[in-house]
Amino acid sequence: EIVMTQTPLSLSVTPGQPASISCKSSQSLLHSDGKTYLYWYLQKPGQSPQLLIYEGSNRFSGVPDRFSGSGSGTDFTLKISRVEAEAVGVYYCMQSIQLPITFGQGTRLEIK
Amino acid sequence: EVQLVESGGGLVQPGGSLRLSCAASGFTFSSYWMSWVRQAPGKGLEWVANIKEDGSEKYYVDSVKGRFTISRDNAKNSLYLQMNSLRVEDTAVYYCARPVVYWGQGTLVTVSS
Numbered sequence: 704e705i706v707m708t709q710t711p712l713s714l715s716v717t718p719g720q721p722a723s724i725s726c727k728s729s730q731s732l733l734h735s736d737g738k739t740y741l742y743w744y745l746q747k748p749g750q751s752p753q754l755l756i757y758e759g760s761n762r763f764s765g766v767p768d769r770f771s772g773s774g775s776g777t778d779f780t781l782k783i784s785r786v787e788a789e790a791v792g793v794y795y796c797m798q799s800i801q802l803p804i805t806f807g808q809g810t811r812l813e814i815k
Numbered sequence: 816e817v818q819l820v821e822s823g824g825g826l827v828q829p830g831g832s833l834r835l836s837c838a839a840s841g842f843t844f845s846s847y848w849m850s851w852v853r854q855a856p857g858k859g860l861e862w863v864a865n866i867k868e869d870g871s872e873k874y875y876v877d878s879v880k881g882r883f884t885i886s887r888d889n890a891k892n893s894l895y896l897q898m899n900s901l902r903v904e905d906t907a908v909y910y911c912a913r914p915v916v917y918w919g920q921g922t923l924v925t926v927s928s
Binding site for chain 1: 874877910914916918919921
């Protein structure tokens with residue numbers, strides 16, 4: 704099983720300031736097809752998770768360009784260039800290169 | 816618009832059974848793998864099971880193997896999760912998902928005496 708480790712587990716950010724979340728996998732998420740099977744989700748309070756970033760660095764449709772994903776192999780980062788109130792919630796990374804699909808523990812972001 | 820609507824959750828005693836359903840619309844259901852993912856109260860996300868487009872392949876997390884069965888009816892655009900021998904630790908919100916993009920709103924399963 705691929706273990707996904709997120710840091711930090713919580714963030715408190717002043718509006719307008721940047722934020723960054725790290726996700727490390729225990730095995731490479733680069734497939735032989737050239738794709739990287741790493742995804743980022745935001746779960747807002749009381750809602751189901753919503754996709755932000757797919758295949759490591761591709762912003763999903765409708766996601767503000769304040770959100771960006773980077774990284775390769777086993778080390779990945781989600782960055783928010785300017786945190787706004789709507790960014791509050793829990794962020795999860797997920798890998799789907801190998802079953803079982805596994806998630807990071809989640810990073811809770813709150814506004815100062 | 817893609818919609819996934821779960822139903823069938825509720826309160827059940829340890830050792831009991833429950834069948835969850837997911838009604839899909841807004842896309843060609845028979846063309847996609849489907850999944851169940853769960854989230855225990857106040858906890859993170861845990862993938863539970865996957866099923867191939869035609870139902871010919873099924874995969875489960877170790878903790879539910881032999882107790883849960885994922886199935887689908889492409890004619891009815893529906894996904895199911897039959898849960899037997901339920902344990903207290905199976906208590907969670909169960910989400911139906913079309914990997915990796917679309918999730919339903921979830922249905923709560925509570926296993927308690």
